[in-house]
Amino acid sequence: MKSKIESEENAVGKITSQAQQIQEQIELLLGQITPLKTELGTHIQTTNTFKPELDHLENDFRKANELYNQFSQVFNQANIKFIQQENKLKSNQQTFTYKQSQQEENKTELKVQRMT
Numbered sequence: 001m002k003s004k005i006e007s008e009e010n011a012v013g014k015i016t017s018q019a020q021q022i023q024e025q026i027e028l029l030l031g032q033i034t035p036l037k038t039e040l041g042t043h044i045q046t047t048n049t050f051k052p053e054l055d056h057l058e059n060d061f062r063k064a065n066e067l068y069n070q071f072s073q074v075f076n077q078a079n080i081k082f083i084q085q086e087n088k089l090k091s092n093q094q095t096f097t098y099k100q101s102q103q104e105e106n107k108t109e110l111k112v113q114r115m116t
Helices: 002-115
Strands: none
Touching: none
């Protein structure tokens, strides 16, 4: 019975020692957390200070992006019209060149016919 009591006393001593070590670790961690909380508070204040500016910049960016998209759409439409007109012009030039060559052929043919 005596050894059982001694064994339990040893176990209680170990548990008490472990509890003290854990308490010391908790105190050490709390000491490390306190400056981090202060630093976090500073960062939060800084963030809150600049948040309205960031929100304003985000709004400006959205508006600028919308304007860019509108200008891009207008440019693309104008570019399509330009290419269509350019293609029409090329087609008309080809037709004109073809008709000119036909006219020259017809003139040559007429001269030949008049000579005979």
